[in-house]
Amino acid sequence: MSQIVPLISSGVAGPLGVQHLPRLWQKASLEAVGKLHSDYPGAGQGYDQMVLDGLGLDRTEFLDYIKASKPTYVQLEGWVLEKKGGSLDQAAVKQLNDAINGYIHDDGTRASILAAAGRPDDGSVKDAVNLNNLDDWQTFYTAELA
Template sequence: MSDTYVPLISSGVAGPLGVLHLPRMWQKVSLEATGKLASGYPGIGRGFDAMTCADLGLEEQAVKDYIKKNKPTYPQFEAWVKANAKSLTPQAIDKHNTAVRGYNHDDETRQEILGNCRMAADSSAPKDAVNLNNLDDWHEFHKAVLQ
């Protein structure tokens, strides 16, 4: 078994607050804080992680510091988000979730992920980042753990 872990919570998953990607960000930052995040994965990256922090009005470093210091469960993390987010209205959450669901990777990234997964880059293959990232995570998990 690996000492590091590929994050397998999808960006398409929301917790009780209803914020897409928040559970994945918690998992990645938690793994990073304990030195257990698989290489190639940032704790807080420039994509959905940065978008989630910006959309909710959370400071990235504050998120990292809270998780590193407290090692919260996911419900504890959501309680912290509720107390610290500057923008957690139903409208802000809906706008964020729509942006996550609607984001498509550029064609080069799509081709790379589909190629790594040995899938044809035809019209039946996903174009959205959530599903492409899922495929990428499952591929990395397979390489790291199952081969």
């Protein structure tokens, strides 16, 4: 069975404006059907949990919905809006997006990701969103093209 590396960046937001929600949907959806690459959790404790907490969503309920309904992304956003009474608190969304954009990996994680990607650790890439992108792209390359 094919194991898929998720390539939607944490920096991507859907129409609701919530960064990382499209990636969380993709990862949870792939895991629900046994197709997520083994290096990735369907819903981990980092950005995934930040999004669930930031939106006030119950982790188990979210994952159960994904598994049972296999929603499209638009259907997922509709479900989120239904859970939130029809709208999102835009200040909370901004705070969540700012937290995602502002997260910095520790020095060891940064160095490891850059080394694996073959990029010098010159201090120009520090934010977790871009480091995670590099990590995803390297994992994809190694798994599918090398």
